[in-house]
Amino acid sequence: MSVDYISNLAMVTSAALYLLALIAYAAKWASGRALLTEGMKPSRAQVDADEKARFGLDLWGRIGIALACLGLATHLVGVIGRGIAANRAPWGNMYEFITSALVAVVALFVYLAIAKGADWLGLPVMLLAALGQGLAVTVFYVAVGPLVPALHSVFFVVHILAAITAAGAFNIGAIAAILYLLKARAEKRGPVKGYLAKLPSAEVLDRFSYRATLFGFPIWTFTIAAGAVWAQYAWGRFWGWDPKETWSFITWVVYAGYLHARLTAGWKGRRAAIVAIIGVATFWFNFVGINLLVSGLHSYGKG
Amino acid sequence: MARENRPSNGPAELAPALGPVATLRWLWTQLTSMKTALWLLFALAVAAMPGSFLPQRPVNPVKVSDYIKANPGVGPWLDRLGFFDVFAAPWFGAIYVLLFVSLVGCIVPRIWVYLRELRNPPPAVPASLAKLTGYRTGVVTQSPAEVLDAAAASLKAKGFRVRREADAVSGDKGFLRELGNLVFHLALVIVLCGLGWNALASFRGTSIIVEGGSFSNTLTQYDEFTSGAAFRPSSLTPFSFRLDSFDVKFTPKGAPSVFDAKVTTDGATKNLEVNSPLTFGNTEVHLLGNGYAPVVKVLDGNGNVAFSGPAVFLPQDGMFTSAGTIKAQDGRPERLAFDGLFLPTVVPGSLAFVSSFPDALNPQLLVGIWHGPPKVETGTPENIYTLDTTGLTKVTDADGKTVRARLNVGDTFAIPGGGSISFTGWQRWAKVQVSTNPGLWIVGIGFVLALAGIACSLLVRPRRAFVRVGAVEGGTSVQLGGIDRVDGRPAVDAELATLASAVGISSETLATTEGDPA
Numbered sequence: 097m098s099v100d101y102i103s104n105l106a107m108v109t110s111a112a113l114y115l116l117a118l119i120a121y122a123a124k125w126a127s128g129r130a131l132l133t134e135g136m137k138p139s140r141a142q143v144d145a146d147e148k149a150r151f152g153l154d155l156w157g158r159i160g161i162a163l164a165c166l167g168l169a170t171h172l173v174g175v176i177g178r179g180i181a182a183n184r185a186p187w188g189n190m191y192e193f194i195t196s197a198l199v200a201v202v203a204l205f206v207y208l209a210i211a212k213g214a215d216w217l218g219l220p221v222m223l224l225a226a227l228g229q230g231l232a233v234t235v236f237y238v239a240v241g242p243l244v245p246a247l248h249s250v251f252f253v254v255h256i257l258a259a260i261t262a263a264g265a266f267n268i269g270a271i272a273a274i275l276y277l278l279k280a281r282a283e284k285r286g287p288v289k290g291y292l293a294k295l296p297s298a299e300v301l302d303r304f305s306y307r308a309t310l311f312g313f314p315i316w317t318f319t320i321a322a323g324a325v326w327a328q329y330a331w332g333r334f335w336g337w338d339p340k341e342t343w344s345f346i347t348w349v350v351y352a353g354y355l356h357a358r359l360t361a362g363w364k365g366r367r368a369a370i371v372a373i374i375g376v377a378t379f380w381f382n383f384v385g386i387n388l389l390v391s392g393l394h395s396y397g398k399g
Numbered sequence: 400m401a402r403e404n405r406p407s408n409g410p411a412e413l414a415p416a417l418g419p420v421a422t423l424r425w426l427w428t429q430l431t432s433m434k435t436a437l438w439l440l441f442a443l444a445v446a447a448m449p450g451s452f453l454p455q456r457p458v459n460p461v462k463v464s465d466y467i468k469a470n471p472g473v474g475p476w477l478d479r480l481g482f483f484d485v486f487a488a489p490w491f492g493a494i495y496v497l498l499f500v501s502l503v504g505c506i507v508p509r510i511w512v513y514l515r516e517l518r519n520p521p522p523a524v525p526a527s528l529a530k531l532t533g534y535r536t537g538v539v540t541q542s543p544a545e546v547l548d549a550a551a552a553s554l555k556a557k558g559f560r561v562r563r564e565a566d567a568v569s570g571d572k573g574f575l576r577e578l579g580n581l582v583f584h585l586a587l588v589i590v591l592c593g594l595g596w597n598a599l600a601s602f603r604g605t606s607i608i609v610e611g612g613s614f615s616n617t618l619t620q621y622d623e624f625t626s627g628a629a630f631r632p633s634s635l636t637p638f639s640f641r642l643d644s645f646d647v648k649f650t651p652k653g654a655p656s657v658f659d660a661k662v663t664t665d666g667a668t669k670n671l672e673v674n675s676p677l678t679f680g681n682t683e684v685h686l687l688g689n690g691y692a693p694v695v696k697v698l699d700g701n702g703n704v705a706f707s708g709p710a711v712f713l714p715q716d717g718m719f720t721s722a723g724t725i726k727a728q729d730g731r732p733e734r735l736a737f738d739g740l741f742l743p744t745v746v747p748g749s750l751a752f753v754s755s756f757p758d759a760l761n762p763q764l765l766v767g768i769w770h771g772p773p774k775v776e777t778g779t780p781e782n783i784y785t786l787d788t789t790g791l792t793k794v795t796d797a798d799g800k801t802v803r804a805r806l807n808v809g810d811t812f813a814i815p816g817g818g819s820i821s822f823t824g825w826q827r828w829a830k831v832q833v834s835t836n837p838g839l840w841i842v843g844i845g846f847v848l849a850l851a852g853i854a855c856s857l858l859v860r861p862r863r864a865f866v867r868v869g870a871v872e873g874g875t876s877v878q879l880g881g882i883d884r885v886d887g888r889p890a891v892d893a894e895l896a897t898l899a900s901a902v903g904i905s906s907e908t909l910a911t912t913e914g915d916p917a
Contacts, residue, residue, distance in 0.1 A: 332685035
């Protein structure tokens with residue numbers, strides 16, 4: 097069994113584990129339906145149902161986080177194994193970038209869930225992880241190969257590590273922004289029922305999303321700066337409006353817009369959250385869409 | 400891009416029916432409002448998008464003309480509207496100029512506010528400390544003056560500015576936050592200035608050098624050359640180098656794995672690789688591309704050498720199927736010309752017209768042959784990569800069929816009607832880019848300041864702390880209050896705990912109130 101094979105096996109396993117974790121979190125979400133709402137005068141049956149629901153929430157939550165941790169562990173084996181098999185940092189093509197970025201997302205989630213009690217992120221994060229890993233191992237997979245000479249640089253590690261970290265923060269921020277929109281809409285309609293009631297308040301979700309994005313923004317700024325320095329070394333120009341450069345600029349501008357929107361009357365809350373979601377969409381478009389649709393200097397993505 | 404939305408004077412939608420000065424002021428207020436800045440940011444993001452989907456003239460002019468040919472309807476309109484050079488288009492420029500005017504208009508007044516705040520002493524102690532985010536009380540045995548001394552010393556030690564009143568002490572800190580925010584925004588202006596200066600004063604040229612060939616830095620040596628308005632050809636740094644060898648390797652799947660050019664300059668041998676450019680003063684030489692130059696020898700009808708040496712062919716696909724021309728202008732009695740394909744790898748026995756591998760494993764040269772009467776030298780520069788066939792006719796065999804030659808290395812083909820072409824070997828060529836970036840240091844400073852600024856503005860948390868004392872029976876009553884001025888961060892507890900222990904309030908006597916999250 098080669099390291100290469102172990103890495104591939106671990107990647108596929110992690111996709112399956114994330115899928116199972118997703119199912120567990122979905123079960124948790126479903127069992128929240130019978131929860132009592134504040135101010136309700138419950139019948140005996142409703143109280144029983146509530147008790148059962150609490151038990152289910154707790155049980156499925158534990159199963160979910162356990163599966164997510166297991167998935168993260170195998171996922172890490174996959175990424176590290178890939179690096180050992182290729183004898184370099186495993187970020188040379190789209191398959192490697194997506195799997196590494198998802199490690200950052202899941203690791204950030206596991207940290208937040210365990211240390212900060214943010215296990216309410218479970219369902220959407222596992223949805224993203226299962227989908228992303230699933231696509232990575234099926235659609236984007238390429239066999240281990242050496243780097244093209246343009247990537248032989250220390251900036252390869254610095255630039256992409258920063259991009260991956262920013263990816264983790266922006267994704268978590270956007271997921272919290274989506275949950276914020278759901279929760280804020282529910283709160284507007286009256287007492288919140290079911291699983292949404294177990295989410296933190298809209299205000300807390302909004303602040304959570306803001307902090308995650310705020311963490312990502314300077315790192316993204318740094319990613320662009322490091323990329324520019326590298327471009328100066330490799331291509332003799334630090335900025336040339338290559339499609340990937342253009343979209344990293346677009347992402348930066350959208351997030352700059354987000355930070356300002358939160359300080360602008362009429363933009364706080366709903367509109368700012370939508371901007372954060374658009375921001376992460378431009379980010380993913382840059383890393384998937386641009387590689388597939390447009391050719392440019394960053395076109396080593398296809399492997 | 401002010402930190403807070405400006406208070407609007409009345410409904411903003413209605414332009415006030417005032418004189419020109421007031422109207423200008425109203426326009427200025429609108430432009431520098433955060434809402435306008437926000438829309439300008441979004442406009443900038445949207446305006447940048449076509450630049451990644453449509454071919455751009457500065458990157459690839461050929462693709463642009465192909466696109467216009469393929470789309471005769473919209474193509475010319477897109478061209479007129481600047482969509483093939485988005486980042487130099489007036490509408491793109493208008494957005495970022497407005498954005499930067501708005502930014503400066505917001506930042507400059509904030510600098511004065513900031514300086515005033517720095518000069519002013521810490522704020523007076525508020526009437527009621529209990530309303531603050533963090534609040535504690537206690538009773539201690541020390542005298543009020545002793546308590547205030549201890550509090551002031553503790554605050555100073557933690558970096559607070561301190562103001563002493565008769566029965567109270569107030570302190571504030573965290574001024575780096577706003578400073579960082581201001582520096583970040585001003586750094587963006589510096590980056591823009593650097594980019595502007597770079598566009599004005601820089602040049603960029605490319606040149607193709609065959610192994611064994613040399614380059615010296617004069618305008619005539621460049622194949623392509625672009626420069627900014629402030630560039631002077633006399634400012635070209637004088638240097639020259641020789642390309643001794645150029646090593647290119649590919650993986651078995653055909654991906655490049657090594658590009659290594661050895662060059663000699665001033666007697667010293669240096670390596671030129673993709674990520675390690677050569678530097679001559681302020682000028683950098685980068686390795687941008689590579690290709691093949693078949694080495695051929697052409698004899699004319701009189702049996703004299705009419706051409707000998709490498710002819711640069713340009714790669715057409717990822718497998719380095721390369722196209723080019725060979726011109727034997729001096730051939731007599733007739734001149735000869737060839738247009739052809741160089742295929743670095745042909746599967747033996749196949750009659751392919753495309754290469755099947757990028758490395759030169761089994762190269763073949765395919766040429767079409769032209770002949771014609773000698774041409775009068777006009778001195779007009781000619782494109783070496785395309786064949787101008789005016790005055791030339793295709794060479795045909797006895798049956799009147801067009802002749803094409805397929806040559807392996809070492810082959811010689813006798814041209815019907817006289818002369819021959821020999822394919823003696825091949826060499827690699829390197830495409831180098833020579834450029835200066837005189838604005839780079841400005842952009843670099845801007846980026847460093849921007850990163851430092853944003854780090855300060857995100858990490859530093861402005862805080863205020865207050866202590867009020869009052870004499871009670873058997874000692875001094877102490878009230879501690881604190882606020883964290885960052886939105887949504889009520890964590891002043893740690894600060895107050897330090898202060899509490901400094902003034903001698905033990906944890907048992909503490910009365911802590913939970914502030915509501917700001």
